[in-house]
Amino acid sequence: MSDFAATTRNRVRRIPARGHYDKAVIYPIIDEALICHVGFVADGLPYVIPTIHARSGDKLIFHGAKASRMMKQIASGKTICVTFTLLDGLVLARSTFHSSMNYRSAVVFGRGRPLTDDAEKMAALEILTEHLAHGRWADARPPNAKELNSTAVAKLTIESASAKIRTGPPGDDEEDYALPIWAGVLSIQQQYLPPIDDPGLADGLAAPDYIVNYSRNGKGDAD
Numbered sequence: 001m002s003d004f005a006a007t008t009r010n011r012v013r014r015i016p017a018r019g020h021y022d023k024a025v026i027y028p029i030i031d032e033a034l035i036c037h038v039g040f041v042a043d044g045l046p047y048v049i050p051t052i053h054a055r056s057g058d059k060l061i062f063h064g065a066k067a068s069r070m071m072k073q074i075a076s077g078k079t080i081c082v083t084f085t086l087l088d089g090l091v092l093a094r095s096t097f098h099s100s101m102n103y104r105s106a107v108v109f110g111r112g113r114p115l116t117d118d119a120e121k122m123a124a125l126e127i128l129t130e131h132l133a134h135g136r137w138a139d140a141r142p143p144n145a146k147e148l149n150s151t152a153v154a155k156l157t158i159e160s161a162s163a164k165i166r167t168g169p170p171g172d173d174e175e176d177y178a179l180p181i182w183a184g185v186l187s188i189q190q191q192y193l194p195p196i197d198d199p200g201l202a203d204g205l206a207a208p209d210y211i212v213n214y215s216r217n218g219k220g221d222a223d
Contacts, residue, residue, distance in 0.1 A: 003021050003022040003023065004021045004022075004023070004026070004160055004161050004162065005021070005160075006019070006021050006162070007160060009109055009160050010107065010109060010160045010161060010162040011162065012162055012164050015164075018164050018165055018166055019162055019163070019164055020162065020163040020164070020165060021161070021162050021163075023161075025163050025165070026106050026108075026161050026162070026163045027055065029084055029086060029104045029105070029106040029163055030053075030055050030060075030084050030106055030108070031055055031131075031216075032086055032216045033053075033084040033085070033086060034052065034132070034216070035050055035051070035052065036050070036051060036052075036053045036060075036082050036083065036084050037049065037050050037051075037082070037083045037084075038050075038051055038062070038070055038073075038074065038080060038081075038082050039080070039081040039082070039083070040070070040073040040074075040078065040080050040081070042069055042073055047069070047070070049070045051064070051070065052128065052131075052132065053082070053128075053131070054124075054127045054128040054130070054131035055131075056124075056127050056155075058157060058158050059155045059156060059157055059158065060082060060108065060110070060112075060155070060156040060158065061124045061127055061128055061153070061154075061155055061156075062074055062112070062153070062154050062155075062156065063124070063125060063128060063151055063152065063153045063154075064151070064152055065150070065151070065152065066150060066151070066152045068152060071152040071154060072152075074112040074154040074156055075112055075113060075114035075152070075154045076112075077111050077112065077113065078111065079109060079110070079111055080109070080110060080111065080112060080156060081107065081108070081109055082107075082108045082109075082110070082156070083105065083106070083107050083108070084105060084106045084107075084108075085103060085104075085105045086103060086104040086105070087101060087102075087103050087188050088101075088102040088103055088104065088167070088187065088188055089101065089102035089185045089186055089187045089188050090102075090185065090186040090188065091166070091169070091170050091185055092170065092182070092183055092184060092185070092186065093170035093171070093172050093176075093183050094170070094172045094176040094177070094179050094181045094183045095172060095173065095176055098170055098171055098172050098173070098176075099170065100166060100170065101166065102166050102167055102168070102185060102187075103164075103165070103166055104163065104165045105163065105164050105165070106161060106162070106163045106164075107161065107162055107163075107164075108156075108158050108160070108161040109158075109159055109160040109161065110156045110157050110158045110159045110160070111156065111157060111159065112154045112155060112156035112157070113154060113155060113157075114152065114153070114154050115153040115154060115155060118148060120153075121148060121151070121153045122142065122143070122148065124153050124155065125142075125143060125148075125151070125153065126142075133210060133211065133214065134210055135208065135209075135210035136210070139208060168185075169183070169184060169185055170183050170184070170185075190216075192214045192215075194212070195207040195211050195212065
């Protein structure tokens with residue numbers, strides 16, 4: 001994995017010491033995230049759409065309805081901005097001014113193309129499914145011809161990216177450390193609870209191990 005060059009487009013300007021430009025930092029954030037936000041301009045207006053994604057090497061995969069404005073923009077070849085955020089904690093300082101959050105975030109710029117070949121679309125949908133739950137593609141029914149035809153799939157090549165990360169305790173003003181106010185970090189961790197069976201589930205069917213022992217260890221290094 002190589003680094004992205006820091007340019008006027010992706011450079012972290014506010015607290016630049018928190019900025020990272022290497023794929024070894026950026027890609028794990030993308031792989032752990034279950035939701036991203038896709039930003040684009042259409043008809044002179046800005047839009048930011050939350051959606052699911054997956055990464056395959058240096059490409060992001062998206063899917064949606066053929067009529068989706070977001071999918072049309074991704075497939076158009078125009079520059080798209082995609083953001084990812086993982087929240088790790090509330091940073092409660094002695095002053096409201098220095099209160100913050102611990103987080104890992106990534107901002108990606110790139111241009112996409114539509115996938116029109118059925119085999120290529122199916123392969124991309126497998127990567128998306130595996131991103132959500134590793135092992136699910138082999139377990140579930142794949143899209144049939146009608147479903148595949150009604151689904152738009154696109155790949156966006158990552159051209160530029162950066163990450164911004166905050167960790168650690170609050171950084172108060174020196175004179176505030178003597179104040180009788182609690183300060184520290186309230187850690188946040190996403191928890192996966194025991195699966196709930198579909199009421200229509202056939203008797204004797206138990207949740208598979210990849211659901212019972214679900215974790216977010218991102219896969220995405222294939223190209």
